[in-house]
Structure formats: C-alpha cells, structure tokens
Amino acid sequence: MTALASYTWSHCIDYGSQDYLYGYQRGDCDFDVRNGLSSAISYDLPNVNANRFTGAVLDHWGIDDRFTARTSFPVTLNGSTLPQPDGQLYFAGLNLVPGQPIYLYGANCDSTLQQLHDLNQGQGCPGGRAINPLAFAKVSSGLGNAPRNFARGFGAWQMNLAIRREFPISERLKLTFRAEAFNVFNHPNFGAINSSFGQPTFGQAIATLANSLGVLNPLYQTGGPRSMQFAVKLQF
Numbered sequence: 001m002t003a004l005a006s007y008t009w010s011h012c013i014d015y016g017s018q019d020y021l022y023g024y025q026r027g028d029c030d031f032d033v034r035n036g037l038s039s040a041i042s043y044d045l046p047n048v049n050a051n052r053f054t055g056a057v058l059d060h061w062g063i064d065d066r067f068t069a070r071t072s073f074p075v076t077l078n079g080s081t082l083p084q085p086d087g088q089l090y091f092a093g094l095n096l097v098p099g100q101p102i103y104l105y106g107a108n109c110d111s112t113l114q115q116l117h118d119l120n121q122g123q124g125c126p127g128g129r130a131i132n133p134l135a136f137a138k139v140s141s142g143l144g145n146a147p148r149n150f151a152r153g154f155g156a157w158q159m160n161l162a163i164r165r166e167f168p169i170s171e172r173l174k175l176t177f178r179a180e181a182f183n184v185f186n187h188p189n190f191g192a193i194n195s196s197f198g199q200p201t202f203g204q205a206i207a208t209l210a211n212s213l214g215v216l217n218p219l220y221q222t223g224g225p226r227s228m229q230f231a232v233k234l235q236f
Helices: 052-058 106-115
Strands: 002-009 035-044 061-070 081-083 089-091 094-096 103-105 129-131 136-138 156-168 174-182 227-235
Touching: 103 106, 106 129
Parallel strands: none
Antiparallel strands: 002 035, 035 061, 061 156, 081 089, 094 136, 103 129, 156 174, 174 227
8 A cells, every 4th residue: 555645735825917907906926826735645455365256356456546625726806897097097996894704605505695686586696605795895096905816726635546457367467457436526616706806706606626727528527527638548
C-alpha cells in the first residue's frame, strides 16, 4: 500500500488582479483559494493463494483512489459603471446594506429569490446557496464600501477511483486491465457565479465547475459528471 496527502493554506492579496475598469483597492486576489487538500492511495490486494481456481479469479487485483478538495474562489461583484475625471469608465463596486446577510441558504434562499422574482415558483437556488441581492446597493459616486473580492462562490471536491487487474503471461510479460471512474460519487460542483448586480441571476451559480473552466470538453474537466473509461495495457 502506498498513500500520500498534502494540504495547502494560502492567502493572496493585491490591489487589482485585473488592470482595467477597476479602481485600485486592496483585497483578495481573484485566484485566492485559502485551503486545498489532495490525497491518493494505491493498494495491491493480497493474493489468496488458496488453489488454482480461486487464484485465477481473486489474485492480482489493485485499487487506486484520489481525492481532492478546495475552498471557494472570490467573486468580484459588479455594480455601477461610473466615469473618471479623464472620461474613462470604471466599475465602482457595491455598497453594503446594513442588517442583511451576505448569503442565503436552503429554503430561505428559495423563498427570498422567489419573492424577488429572481426564481420561478417551485424553483430552488442552484447548490442551495446564493449571494443575497438585498445585501447590496448601487454606488452613485466613488467606490462602494463592499470590500473587494470578499464574497465567495462554491468550494469543490471530487473523488476518482480505479480498479485494476494484472494477468501474468510470462516472467516478463503481463496484461493489465484498468477500469476508472471520475467523480465516482457524481457530486455536483458549481462554478461561475453571476456577479452583475441587478440581473435576475445575480449571486447565483449559473454553471457547473466543469462548464466554467473552458479549454477542454466538460466531461474531462474537474467537477464534471461521473464518467468512466476502460484500458488494457500490455507490459513487457
């Protein structure tokens, strides 16, 4: 058996992760992720060695498992677009509304957004959570008092599992069969959050994580639905 695990804590702070349309404001970086965990285990199951038949069925099996988890990325909340003295436009952010929670959860999230007509009757908040539209107000001048990048989206976790079997053919030749399942629990991971204040889906997840990353087919991205693949390898 072989096992390994790593944990990372980090905190990234800057004055602007993007250098256009945003006023300089100290805050968390756009890519600030505080906690990350990665672990893996590979286990060659003991051979039975009872008799030839049971050995042919039960020997040479192995399991490989990988688990990853991380906390959420910040969400840059966009509000009013105001002109600077030179005529250039900038995003002014948002003001906080006292007494309102920043996040909505569960049934309270559903009912609040339904009352605001941001959700249809009977419809639920994606992932059971949303940033509360009632907690913010537009800015008329200057920068909003809502701290930059203080709101957060969804964290993510996923487990991948593989089962393998070796078939010894000769001393130097063996065949390996491998079945792999990605996101074996079919756990939904949510990604992109609508950060444009005033839109009906503001504060809500508008895509899964796999559909938010780009580049590759969502099926092969982290956070995609459960998928499986099978492989056969000849080693000599």
